[in-house]
Amino acid sequence: MRIHDHGVNVAVLGATGQVGMVMRRVLDERDFPVRDLRFLASSRSAGTVLDWRGHGIVVEDVEKADLSDIDIAVFSAGGGTSKVWAPRFAAAGAYVVDNSSQWRMHDDVPLVVAEVNPDDLDDVPGRIVANPNCTTMACMPALKPLSDAFGLRRLIVSSYQAVSGAGRAGALQLMNEAKAALDQGADRLVFDGSAIDFPKPTKVVRTIAFNVVPFIGAIVSDGSEETDEEQKLRNESRKILHLPHLAASCTCVRVGVFTAHGMSVNAEFEKDVTPDMARAVLSTAPGVELDDIPTPQLAAGRDPSFVGRIRQDQAVEGRKGLAMFIANDNLRKGAALNAVELAEIIVRKHFADRV
Numbered sequence: 182m183r184i185h186d187h188g189v190n191v192a193v194l195g196a197t198g199q200v201g202m203v204m205r206r207v208l209d210e211r212d213f214p215v216r217d218l219r220f221l222a223s224s225r226s227a228g229t230v231l232d233w234r235g236h237g238i239v240v241e242d243v244e245k246a247d248l249s250d251i252d253i254a255v256f257s258a259g260g261g262t263s264k265v266w267a268p269r270f271a272a273a274g275a276y277v278v279d280n281s282s283q284w285r286m287h288d289d290v291p292l293v294v295a296e297v298n299p300d301d302l303d304d305v306p307g308r309i310v311a312n313p314n315c316t317t318m319a320c321m322p323a324l325k326p327l328s329d330a331f332g333l334r335r336l337i338v339s340s341y342q343a344v345s346g347a348g349r350a351g352a353l354q355l356m357n358e359a360k361a362a363l364d365q366g367a368d369r370l371v372f373d374g375s376a377i378d379f380p381k382p383t384k385v386v387r388t389i390a391f392n393v394v395p396f397i398g399a400i401v402s403d404g405s406e407e408t409d410e411e412q413k414l415r416n417e418s419r420k421i422l423h424l425p426h427l428a429a430s431c432t433c434v435r436v437g438v439f440t441a442h443g444m445s446v447n448a449e450f451e452k453d454v455t456p457d458m459a460r461a462v463l464s465t466a467p468g469v470e471l472d473d474i475p476t477p478q479l480a481a482g483r484d485p486s487f488v489g490r491i492r493q494d495q496a497v498e499g500r501k502g503l504a505m506f507i508a509n510d511n512l513r514k515g516a517a518l519n520a521v522e523l524a525e526i527i528v529r530k531h532f533a534d535r536v
């Protein structure tokens with residue numbers, strides 16, 4: 182659909198999903214320089230009409246779509262879809278910004294957080310760019326300036342991740358289970374968890390309503406007994422921060438929250454750092470907002486990584502350790518917003534003559 186005479190031609194693959202919906206909203210909010218705008222998904226939702234600034238845009242089935250003349254494609258349609266379609270869009274001439282984990286660790290694919298390592302977009306050899314995992318994303322705007330100032334050496338993170346991180350299916354599971362509990366008298370849970378007859382879990386591996394589930398993703402096959410979600414934080418942080426030997430350990434936990442993740446972070450540094458010194462650095466860090474009690478509810482629907490509860494880590498000798506809590510919207514900065522910010526950087530670096 183032609184929107185303006187000038188600008189770049191944009192395609193959103195996965196436009197009907199949760200991240201896709203936020204992506205459409207963020208493109209509008211940020212007044213992205215769109216010339217043509219196309220929405221794509223699978224045959225399931227092809228033909229659906231989605232509004233964008235008063236234009237009714239018909240969702241196309243990616244299998245039948247003409248891929249020519251797309252400048253930038255933002256993908257949020259899962260790893261399997263990205264594996265097949267990112268190279269095809271790139272071969273047809275588009276820059277692909279991908280939200281899945283499919284391409285993040287490929288050597289010739291930049292993995293970028295807009296405020297942290299935008300210069301990694303100077304050279305995009307395969308025309309594919311990756312958006313980090315939402316937990317990594319939430320931590321980077323805070324950890325990068327702290328690392329620059331004090332030398333990040335070691336990271337221990339426990340996540341409290343919202344069900345929307347598991348797609349629409351995760352949000353539906355929480356809704357159905359919460360409704361079932363309320364219908365049966367949720368107060369019975371106070372005395373006996375088994376007193377409520379919950380529906381069989383459909384996406385999160387255990388009941389998630391009124392529960393926390395310490396398992397996200399799948400156990401990897403390297404003998405570590407970590408999940409792939411837990412390894413993403415270590416591997417992606419190393420790549421984004423350009424710290425290939427960063428020691429990092431993560432426990433990923435799903436909680437009965439719809440949107441926005443929380444992260445408990447213990448960080449150890451080369452140099453001495455106090456909470457006041459950290460707050461001074463973070464108070465001017467792009468993408469960070471300090472808050473006394475940063476909660477997912479505070480972060481939902483908003484852009485920054487909210488950072489608070491900053492304390493000296495008492496388990497680290499001297500003054501080289503900090504403990505803090507970070508809350509961030511997994512659908513906005515954790516996915517759609519950063520993807521659109523990367524698309525904006527690509528426009529500035531590679532399509533400057535069009536805007």
Ligand SMILES: NC(=O)c1ccc[n+]([C@@H]2O[C@H](COP(=O)([O-])OP(=O)(O)OC[C@H]3O[C@@H](n4cnc5c(N)ncnc54)[C@H](OP(=O)(O)O)[C@@H]3O)[C@@H](O)[C@H]2O)c1
Pocket residue numbers: 194195196197198199200201221222223224225226227243256257258259260262280281282313314315345346347348349350511512515516
């Ligand atoms: N949710 C998060 O917090 C989060 C954060 C960071 C990254 N991500 C990544 O973003 C992606 C989407 O997540 P989501 O939460 O938006 O999931 P979702 O709500 O389940 O939406 C999935 C989207 O992908 C489309 N899709 C699925 N299979 C497809 C296929 N074979 N061909 C074309 N389109 C297909 C769906 O289209 P139909 O309507 O046709 O089914 C839908 O638009 C995933 O890669 C996820 O890892 C998510």
